[in-house]
Amino acid sequence: MIKLIKVGKYSWKPMFICDYCNEPITEDGDVEFKVDPATGGPMTGISFHLHKECDYKFCSAHGSRADWAWEDLSVFLRLLAQNTHVKPETAMTWNEMLGIEAEE
Numbered sequence: 001m002i003k004l005i006k007v008g009k010y011s012w013k014p015m016f017i018c019d020y021c022n023e024p025i026t027e028d029g030d031v032e033f034k035v036d037p038a039t040g041g042p043m044t045g046i047s048f049h050l051h052k053e054c055d056y057k058f059c060s061a062h063g064s065r066a067d068w069a070w071e072d073l074s075v076f077l078r079l080l081a082q083n084t085h086v087k088p089e090t091a092m093t094w095n096e097m098l099g100i101e102a103e104e
Contacts, residue, residue, distance in 0.1 A: 001049060016073065020054035020061075029073040030055045035066070042069045049073065 001019055004012045016025040030050050033042035050058050059068045071079075081088075 016049045018051045018054050019048040020050055020058040023051070023100060025073065026050055028052060030070045031073055031076040032058065033069045033071070035069050047076070 002014055003017050005015045005024070006012050016029065017023070018025055018029070024028050030052055030056065032048040032050060034045065036043040048058065055070065056065065059065045062068075079094070
């Protein structure tokens with residue numbers, strides 16, 4: 001899931017929160033989708049955001065690993081940005097105007 005986390009008196013930042021352990025995902029993670037038995041591909045609907053180490057436990061708790069398809073979180077973010085037509089340079093301009101420094 002995505003939540004807004006308060007980081008200052010008037011500032012917030014969106015964070016991916018693991019749908020298994022409810023802790024912030026601060027490194028690479030996975031995005032899980034329920035598999036459609038008819039097509040073998042992801043069903044449309046909800047995606048679940050997980051730490052890589054929580055992935056297997058989540059899938060086991062919700063059926064079996066065969067019931068799920070996954071995508072790396074970094075690929076998911078790229079596809080999400082493409083679907084919203086956000087240009088990286090526009091995001092960087094807003095960050096600079098708001099005084100947000102890029103984290104490495």
